[in-house]
Amino acid sequence: MSTAAHASAGAAESTPFPSAKLGIWWFLASEIMVFGGLIVSYLLFRMAGPGWSAELHHNSTLLGTVNTLILLTSSFTMVEVHRAHGRGEEAKFRLHLALTILLGLVFLAIKGAEYTAHIREGLVPAKSMFWAFYFGMTGLHGLHVLGGIVANACLYAVAARPGGVARYGHRAEMNGLYWHFVDVVWIFLFPLLYLG
Amino acid sequence: MSGTTAAAGGHHGEPGGFLRKYVFSADHKMIARQYMFISLFWAAVGGYFAYIIRWQLAHPEADIPLFGRPIGPDEYNAFVTMHGTIMVFFVAMPLLLASFGNFLIPLMIGARDMAFPRLNMLSVWVLGAASALLLLSFFVEGGPAAGGWTGYPPLSARTAYVGADKGMDLWLLALALEFASFLMGGINFLVTPLNMRTRGMGLLRMPLFVWMVMIASLLFLLSVGPLVAGAVMLLLDRNLGTSFFLASGGGDPLLWQHLFWFFGHPEVYVILLPGLGAMMEVMPTFSRKTIFGYRPIIVAVLVAGALSFVVWAHHQYISGLDPRLATPFSVTTILISVPFALIVFALLATLWGGSIRLATPMWFAVGGLAVFIFGGLTGIFNGSAAVDIYIHDTYFVVAHFHSTFFSALFLAGFAAIYYWYPKMFGRMMNEALGQIHFWGTFLFFLAVFVPMHLVGVGGMMRRIANPGQYEFLAPLSGLNRMITMSAVLLLLSQFFFAFNFFWSMFRGRRAPDNPWEGTTLEWTTPSPPPHGNWPGEVPQVHHPPYGYGLPGAGEDWVPQHRPAPSGAGAGR
Amino acid sequence: MFAWLPENVSTFGGDIDSIFRFIYYIVGFWFLATQGFLIYCLIRFRRRPGRRPPYLHGNNLSQAAWILLPLVIVLVLDLWIDFRSADVWAKVKVGGPRPDVVIEVTGKQFNWIMTYPGPDGRFGTADDKKVENELHVPVNKVVQVVLRGEDVIHSFFLPQLRLKQDVVPGRAIRAWFQATKPGKYEIPCAELCGFGHSGMKGWLHVHAEAQYKEWARKMWPGS
Ligand SMILES: [Cu+2]
Ligand SMILES: [Cu+2]
Numbered sequence: 001m002s003t004a005a006h007a008s009a010g011a012a013e014s015t016p017f018p019s020a021k022l023g024i025w026w027f028l029a030s031e032i033m034v035f036g037g038l039i040v041s042y043l044l045f046r047m048a049g050p051g052w053s054a055e056l057h058h059n060s061t062l063l064g065t066v067n068t069l070i071l072l073t074s075s076f077t078m079v080e081v082h083r084a085h086g087r088g089e090e091a092k093f094r095l096h097l098a099l100t101i102l103l104g105l106v107f108l109a110i111k112g113a114e115y116t117a118h119i120r121e122g123l124v125p126a127k128s129m130f131w132a133f134y135f136g137m138t139g140l141h142g143l144h145v146l147g148g149i150v151a152n153a154c155l156y157a158v159a160a161r162p163g164g165v166a167r168y169g170h171r172a173e174m175n176g177l178y179w180h181f182v183d184v185v186w187i188f189l190f191p192l193l194y195l196g
Numbered sequence: 197m198s199g200t201t202a203a204a205g206g207h208h209g210e211p212g213g214f215l216r217k218y219v220f221s222a223d224h225k226m227i228a229r230q231y232m233f234i235s236l237f238w239a240a241v242g243g244y245f246a247y248i249i250r251w252q253l254a255h256p257e258a259d260i261p262l263f264g265r266p267i268g269p270d271e272y273n274a275f276v277t278m279h280g281t282i283m284v285f286f287v288a289m290p291l292l293l294a295s296f297g298n299f300l301i302p303l304m305i306g307a308r309d310m311a312f313p314r315l316n317m318l319s320v321w322v323l324g325a326a327s328a329l330l331l332l333s334f335f336v337e338g339g340p341a342a343g344g345w346t347g348y349p350p351l352s353a354r355t356a357y358v359g360a361d362k363g364m365d366l367w368l369l370a371l372a373l374e375f376a377s378f379l380m381g382g383i384n385f386l387v388t389p390l391n392m393r394t395r396g397m398g399l400l401r402m403p404l405f406v407w408m409v410m411i412a413s414l415l416f417l418l419s420v421g422p423l424v425a426g427a428v429m430l431l432l433d434r435n436l437g438t439s440f441f442l443a444s445g446g447g448d449p450l451l452w453q454h455l456f457w458f459f460g461h462p463e464v465y466v467i468l469l470p471g472l473g474a475m476m477e478v479m480p481t482f483s484r485k486t487i488f489g490y491r492p493i494i495v496a497v498l499v500a501g502a503l504s505f506v507v508w509a510h511h512q513y514i515s516g517l518d519p520r521l522a523t524p525f526s527v528t529t530i531l532i533s534v535p536f537a538l539i540v541f542a543l544l545a546t547l548w549g550g551s552i553r554l555a556t557p558m559w560f561a562v563g564g565l566a567v568f569i570f571g572g573l574t575g576i577f578n579g580s581a582a583v584d585i586y587i588h589d590t591y592f593v594v595a596h597f598h599s600t601f602f603s604a605l606f607l608a609g610f611a612a613i614y615y616w617y618p619k620m621f622g623r624m625m626n627e628a629l630g631q632i633h634f635w636g637t638f639l640f641f642l643a644v645f646v647p648m649h650l651v652g653v654g655g656m657m658r659r660i661a662n663p664g665q666y667e668f669l670a671p672l673s674g675l676n677r678m679i680t681m682s683a684v685l686l687l688l689s690q691f692f693f694a695f696n697f698f699w700s701m702f703r704g705r706r707a708p709d710n711p712w713e714g715t716t717l718e719w720t721t722p723s724p725p726p727h728g729n730w731p732g733e734v735p736q737v738h739h740p741p742y743g744y745g746l747p748g749a750g751e752d753w754v755p756q757h758r759p760a761p762s763g764a765g766a767g768r
Numbered sequence: 769m770f771a772w773l774p775e776n777v778s779t780f781g782g783d784i785d786s787i788f789r790f791i792y793y794i795v796g797f798w799f800l801a802t803q804g805f806l807i808y809c810l811i812r813f814r815r816r817p818g819r820r821p822p823y824l825h826g827n828n829l830s831q832a833a834w835i836l837l838p839l840v841i842v843l844v845l846d847l848w849i850d851f852r853s854a855d856v857w858a859k860v861k862v863g864g865p866r867p868d869v870v871i872e873v874t875g876k877q878f879n880w881i882m883t884y885p886g887p888d889g890r891f892g893t894a895d896d897k898k899v900e901n902e903l904h905v906p907v908n909k910v911v912q913v914v915l916r917g918e919d920v921i922h923s924f925f926l927p928q929l930r931l932k933q934d935v936v937p938g939r940a941i942r943a944w945f946q947a948t949k950p951g952k953y954e955i956p957c958a959e960l961c962g963f964g965h966s967g968m969k970g971w972l973h974v975h976a977e978a979q980y981k982e983w984a985r986k987m988w989p990g991s
């Protein structure tokens with residue numbers, strides 16, 4: 001974009017940060033408060049009573065760990081998407097984006113399998129405070145994962161067009177910020193709901 | 197920099213077609229008008245409910261004129277709940293923050309549109325969806341939500357307790373969508389002033405209204421999260437049988453109160469600050485004097501905003517909270533009076549020595565300041581934990597928060613409408629009707645809410661449908677009837693506004709670019725501004741706003757886009 | 769203003785009323801000062817031809833002092849209110865004196881259920897008596913109420929005794945009062961609790977010593 005166009009649109013950007021990035025940061029700040037509210041409530045209840053170690057043992061540490069690794073890997077592939085855009089490597093961009101979407105779907109599939117097993121055992125949200133928090137927190141997190149998958153799929157759709165990566169590839173950074181956030185939330189949920 | 201963020205540059209033409217122009221518009225000025233009409237619609241509904249509530253309190257179990265029959269206690273609870281929900285979430289926030297925030301931010305900072313125009317359009321549509329859900333809740337079986345606008349569980353968590361069934365869930369969903377709408381809006385209100393300022397427009401040269409909207413959005417973004425979490429838990433309690441807020445299943449009813457009020461107190465400032473911001477624009481213009489203490493005001497608002505996160509338990513002194521926690525929260529609460537006193541003193545000092553013209557916007561701004569001082573001072577009683585033991589959940593609290601909200605929402609809101617209407621619609625409102633509207637609103641407001649404090653002192657509880665059921669409230673029945681009569685007159689006074697608003701839109705005198713001789717950038721473009729906001733180049737800014745009475749300047753005022761005369765001492 | 773307060777009949781009610789008055793005089797002063805200043809400005813500085821207002825930006829200390837100095841007074845008065853208020857709060861709500869009489873009060877849509885421990889002074893024994901909405905206490909004695917909730921949140925309110933305490937399911941919250949005048953006073957519920965909230969009320973009967981004994985004799989004949 002030319003400087004003349006900038007002048008006619010007011011100033012280009014008055015801070016060193018692109019608007020989209022600032023927007024995502026503010027959005028994530030408010031999201032931190034949502035999950036923060038849930039996590040603090042969880043901790044208050046857990047510390048007020050004898051603890052929930054009995055209920056925690058119903059959760060498979062193995063599946064939880066696998067899911068943690070899946071999300072961590074997907075964060076890595078997401079970074080690769082962003083890098084590929086910087087280097088102009090279109091094929092790599094699409095490949096890693098597809099991998100990120102796929103890993104997200106695998107995460108949700110495992111989560112779904114866990115839910116099904118719990119519900120078969122009668123471990124439903126109404127069962128106890130622990131299960132209420134478990135389903136509430138992982139459910140809300142799962143919706144965020146789903147949202148990230150949708151955002152990435154939209155990006156893939158436009159990036160698959162000829163020249164799409166060059167035109168829309170910068171969005172990978174915004175999607176990435178959000179995706180890392182979803183990952184970090186899981187890093188907090190995993191020990192709270194699976195370990196100790 | 198790409199097309200995603202600076203969509204509405206000069207290269208876009210005006211969108212054609214009725215739908216594109218008036219409905220699916222991404223132009224911030226059209227979105228501002230959409231927000232305004234949504235909030236005015238809900239204001240009419242909320243006002244009608246206030247009338248029903250007041251009539252019931254003055255003449256319990258009598259036929260209510262314009263409703264046709266008496267209302268039952270369950271309906272009364274629904275009207276009280278909806279009045280509060282509507283006024284806070286569907287009138288105050290859309291009008292002050294969203295409508296004027298949208299209209300004024302780009303015009304005041306010299307941008308062609310908001311940072312994210314499509315997100316902006318989405319946010320008004322999500323608010324529309326929230327409005328639709330709230331309307332729908334009136335027509336489901338069991339009626340709309342009836343658990344108070346604060347929705348305390350366990351009452352709100354079980355249909356058996358509250359009566360309302362799907363109405364309760366729709367209420368929660370409508371609130372969730374409203375929050376989503378204002379999260380999107382808030383991101384725009386924060387990023388646009390940060391990143392879209394025209395050349396020369398430093399952060400400390402932005403009009404104070406922009407600062408107030410920014411800080412209000414920041415408070416909203418940082419405070420609403422825990423309540424969103426709470427709303428999710430309450431929906432689970434209602435629909436999946438969990439017990440987050442039910443003691444019988446191991447939960448705790450007080451958890452909701454913490455989550456609600458952690459949001460609730462900052463929310464007060466989300467509503468208040470844009471109203472104060474409007475006063476801060478109107479008062480310098482009509483007293484031809486620069487604002488007194490531009491920087492101290494910003495610091496004070498930031499301090500008040502920070503304090504607002506550590507005062508929430510003042511709503512819970514007697515809730516069963518550990519009583520030793522009351523005093524620390526009482527101290528932080530009462531300390532909030534310090535930054536707000538600074539703002540009041542600064543506004544008073546702005547008037548001092550001015551050349552004051554009392555046109556309608558100025559009357560509303562000054563009246564708003566007077567009522568805001570009154571409402572702020574009665575808040576000290578509530579802040580004191582000891583006094584709160586007696587006045588908590590009485591009409592004293594109701595009278596207090598109506599004084600603060602009414603001053604910010606309606607008095608300052610009307611000041612804003614009368615002041616910026618010419619810019620928004622290109623026509624002037626009628627001055628005589630405006631002044632009649634002001635005096636009706638101001639005097640009948642006082643006649644409603646000053647005696648209402650006395651009703652609170654008399655001990656009358658909030659949210660009771662029939663004070664006649666209590667012997668100790670018998671001495672208050674005369675006051676209650678008088679308040680209701682004043683409230684009816686207050687509502688009738690609004691017809692002067694409604695007529696003026698719609699009549700002027702078509703028949704008002706054509707507005708010049710700068711009818712009030714204001715100094716900020718929105719007055720440098722035609723009324724109404726074209727698509728893209730300025731027909732030519734976006735003006736550059738040379739000095740802070742409110743350049744009235746600059747020493748050394750020939751004229752008594754220098755707009756922001758005109759270079760200050762040499763030697764003019766702009767001290768900042 | 770204070771004429772609208774219901775007559776106070778408790779030992780600590782006077783303390784609460786005195787804080788009320790104390791704040792009233794302080795905010796009354798600020799109210800008159802600020803509104804007086806405002807009206808003065810509107811009259812004195814109304815627009816006249818040829819007036820040129822001074823340029824007072826208030827951003828440096830020498831100018832801002834005009835608003836910072838009164839702010840110091842605001843701060844001092846705030847802290848004064850805080851300290852006086854904290855004392856009264858502690859007296860009414862923290863700890864409390866040793867009770868002479870203990871009664872359990874349970875809030876339930878839409879009644880107050882009073883449980884008296886009977887002559888043995890203990891709850892959970894055979895001589896407990898449950899009565900709906902009638903609370904009988906002796907005058908000049910420290911009465912402790914143990915507040916429980918069965919369904920939703922209610923609020924136990926004694927307007928004439930200046931006592932209010934929410935009743936929360938899952939908690940047993942203790943509150944106390946000492947009535948100074950025999951009589952019959954209403955106990956409204958002050959927290960929205962459903963369609964019967966309006967009209968949910970009981971009666972507090974404060975008896976002189978002889979009448980209280982008479983009442984107890986009728987409740988527990990033969991003891
Ligand atoms: Cu508050
Ligand atoms: Cu009740």
